[in-house]
Amino acid sequence: MTTFVDRVELHVAAGSGGHGCASVHREKFKPLGGPDGGNGGRGGDVILVVDQSVTTLLDYHHSPHRKATNGKPGEGGNRSGKDGQDLVLPVPDGTVILDKAGNVLADLVGQGTTYVAAQGGRGGLGNAALASARRKAPGFALLGVAGDLQDIVLELKTVADIALVGYPSAGKSSLISVLSAAKPKIADYPFTTLVPNLGVVTAGSTVYTIADVPGLIPGASQGKGLGLEFLRHVERCSVLVHVLDTATLESDRDPVSDLDIIEAELKQYGGLDNRPRLVVLNKVDVPDGQDLADLVRPDLEARGYRVYEVSAVAHKGLKELSFALAEMVASARAAKPKEEATRIVIRPKAVDDSGFTVVQEEDGLFRVRGEKPERWVRQTDFNNDEAVGYLADRLNRLGVEDSLMKAGAVAGDGVAIGPEDNAVVFDWEPTVMAGAEMLGRRGEDHRMEEPRPAAQRRRDRQAERDDAEQEYDEFKPF
Template sequence: MVTFVDRVQVHLKAGDGGDGCMSIRREKFKPLAGPDGGNGGHGGDIVLIADPQETTLLDFHRRPHRSADSGLFGQGDYKHGARAADMELRVPVGTVVHGPDDEILADLTMPGTRLVIAEGGLGGLGNHSLASQKRKAPGFALKGTEGEELDIWLELKTVADVALVGYPSAGKSSLIAAMSAAKPKIADYPFTTLHPNLGVVQSGDTRYTMADVPGLIEGASEGRGLGLEFLRHVERCSALLHVLDCATLEPNRDPITDLEVILRELEAYPVGEGQVPLHERPQLIALNKIDVPEARELAEFVTAELESRGYRVFPISTVSRDGLKQLGFALAETVEAERAQRLADEATPERIVLRPKAVNEAAFTVKLEGGSYGNFFRVRGKTPERWVQQTDFTNDEAVGFLADRLAKIGLEDALVRAGAVAGSTVVVGPGQGVIFDWEPTLTSAAELITGPLGTDDRVSPNNRRTNKERRSEYTELMDART
């Protein structure tokens, strides 16, 4: 028997980009024929695809950690590294994707919908791609960036036109088995149904789906019984069919009381923004088990009371199939009306306004942090953080190239405005990030390198501190503050 899982946490890691290659072409009589290092390949993305053939999130429950392949590194002779293939994860239609802060990232309600949930890292440029008129033979290459890593929650909400609601053992599984080709588990004890069952019903020219979900009891909206595990799957349905047991032998149970309990639970369940509350959706009532003489009498007795409340009532029997045809056509009529209303709403779609990025919007921020024990300047921004990640700090020329790039986007001017002076500690990225001792750039000397490959006169070997030493000093500073 297949276990049903409708909520699971998944840990995703997109592929890393491959490093670029630093290589110098060597030919006969030309020992230095120019740079020929290839670019690294991009890392693989992780893509979610809504697949109608999937019915459960069990596979993600068994294997919650998913990682895409990384791109290959570049090579000499202009050979670029291969790009890694994307990892495609197929999820059931109706899956809601929640981010780390429980924000809804996507709602995959349409078959075939694709969502790139984690982007792969960029491949680093080789020294051939970095060559220019001013830098004819770069002695460095860029490193690949890391792929996106995040934790998400996948939550499955059944997509159906009609949901069967009612107490356990009211006959919901028997009803969907009698009206469709579905074969749910049926037994004479409560909570036989432990996961939703979908059935396709054909009534005249209308075809619609019906969901048989676990039984509802008092306190379900607060988590009692199967609680929210049930109500989550009712949330998407267009109409509700109350299946009331007219042959129950339990004390203090009758169709009217059962209906009132179920309505209170539906009213207490919070739905998403813009959705119609469950208790306000179209509702029909099926008085089940009228093949039992006492049940038929009770159904005839309560029908007038239910109809006076505005419900369409159908006495049925899943054993003798009495009333099923009339019920099927009534449900088809309700579903058609809801579909027509949905099409009318979609005919006047909400206007989408595209606002381009402001030309004066900064690509980064500089903030002074610290206290009485010392201060440092933190730089945050997608562009500088990516550039820092691409830099090989064991190569002086690569460090000089990074300094030129940061200066061109105005980072040095921003540091001066923030109060930084020569020797100030600068941290790029969150946490400990990458730590620098900032020295203002007085000339773009990196553009006119005349020294050996991989060197930069602005980076003095005698005064250079390793990033490990800077990180240690940063840690001591933070410890002293706390």
């Protein structure tokens, strides 16, 4: 038996990007042919897509952990790693995506509507991509970035034109079975219907969908019975139909009081006051049912309701009801505002936006936050001095050092790049004092330079020795 599940918590993980490759091209008579390390592949995304053939979230109830594949690392010979494969998860039409705090992230309505739940990490650049006119032979590559990890909640809200509401055993499922081709489970006891049933009805040129909402009893909006679980399935429906039982065997119930109780629950739930209503007096094939219908109909019409007397068993009054519902659905569709063409809003970055922030915290630690510096730190191999120097150069060009100085940082102060739970912390030394400028032409290899005259080579070597002695005298310990 298929179980209906309309709310699940899903843990999704995107694929991580592959690491870049640090490689040097070598041939028999050309041992230093230049860097040829390829880039790492991009990690796969986790994508939710509406599929009309999917009607429940049952699969995700049993398997709540889903992960996309990682990108492959780059290889020598300028071979880039293969991108990770996106993980596409089909969801029913009308699925709402929320974060764990209950904030709506996306509302997926319509076949093919997609939402990227977790973004795959970008691949690291190989040393071939890092080479430049000044850095001809990088001895390092960038690491791949880890993919996003997200905990999300999926809630299904039935997409239908008409919602049948009423007490258990009022005949909602029977009415759907005779108005459409749907075959719900029907029995004469409370809570026969444990899941919302959907049916498609054709009335003249109008085709509409109809759903019954089970489990509405007094206190449903506070969680009593099954009502709270399924009241959200009413939200997307354009028309509400009260199905009232005129042949109930319970002495303390009558159609008018049933209507008042259900309306009170709908009002308590909220957001449904503007939906047009229609009342169906069901089971008029029973003699006492017809008498009760004749008795309460004037009262209901005096309240402004359109009232129809039907019998799902005897197929009485169904044609008139189906065409009346088609008329209301057509009016509701015509009243909906037309969807405007999607506008592309371009918001250029402010000229004074540096892309990062530097804040001194209460404990004296300076914290740097920003998409670029945080990503650069994650892509750095801290076991490679050249890679660390490359990171220092990038941060310096971005203006991080200048901002630290303006914020009052001095040599030896603690600096953290990233959020509190995942930051790189180090004792800051300005670039000049750290000797990064002395490293000078990082990634250069004189063996790859064009041949120079012997006299020029001697002059260059002497100049390098003079510079080294001067730098030692300037920075030697006392």
